Amino acid sequence: MHGTYKYAGACEKKFLKNVKCKTTELLIDCTGDVYRCHSDLYAARKPIGNILDPDFTISDIFRDCDHFGYCNPCDVKIKTNRFQVFGHTSVEIEY
Ligand code: SF4
Numbered sequence: 001m002h003g004t005y006k007y008a009g010a011c012e013k014k015f016l017k018n019v020k021c022k023t024t025e026l027l028i029d030c031t032g033d034v035y036r037c038h039s040d041l042y043a044a045r046k047p048i049g050n051i052l053d054p055d056f057t058i059s060d061i062f063r064d065c066d067h068f069g070y071c072n073p074c075d076v077k078i079k080t081n082r083f084q085v086f087g088h089t090s091v092e093i094e095y
Contacts, residue, residue: 001073003077003078003079004077004078005073005076005077005078006076006077006078006089006093007068007071007076007093009069010068010069010071010076010093011070011071011072011073011076012069013069013070014069015069016066016067016068016069016070017066017068017069017095018064018065018066018068019064019065019068019093019094019095020062020063020064020065020093020094021036021037021062021063021065021068021091021092021093021094022060022061022062022063022091022092023036023037023075023090023091024088024090024091024092025090026058027040027041028051029041029047031050032050032051032052032053033047033049033050033051034047034048034049034050034051034056035047035048036048036063036065036091037071037072037075037090037091038072038074038075038090039067039070039071039072039075040067042072043067043070045067048063062092062094068093071091074090075089075090075091076089076090076091076093077089
């Protein structure tokens with residue numbers, strides 16, 4: 001847990017909170033299932049769809065989440081973006 005994290009308590013596993021969350025990344029497992037975030041992927045939570053489904057569309061939207069507090073550090077650590085500008089996180093969360 002080195003570094004700076006954008007959302008207090010997000011990874012501490014001390015509480016669960018309902019939030020809205022939007023990812024900037026496309027997270028796909030080896031079966032083609034697509035997930036909201038690394039936490040969902042590693043916990044094998046319900047995927048948002050499957051990349052092999054012809055009806056699946058990629059939507060840049062906020063989704064309801066009731067697992068805030070159990071986020072994965074990959075998603076909420078403040079990093080540099082593709083332009084090497086510091087301040088990027090993989091997800092954006094609204095309380
Ligand atoms: S709030 Fe945390 S657990 Fe929920 S979708 Fe976002 S990153 Fe994943």
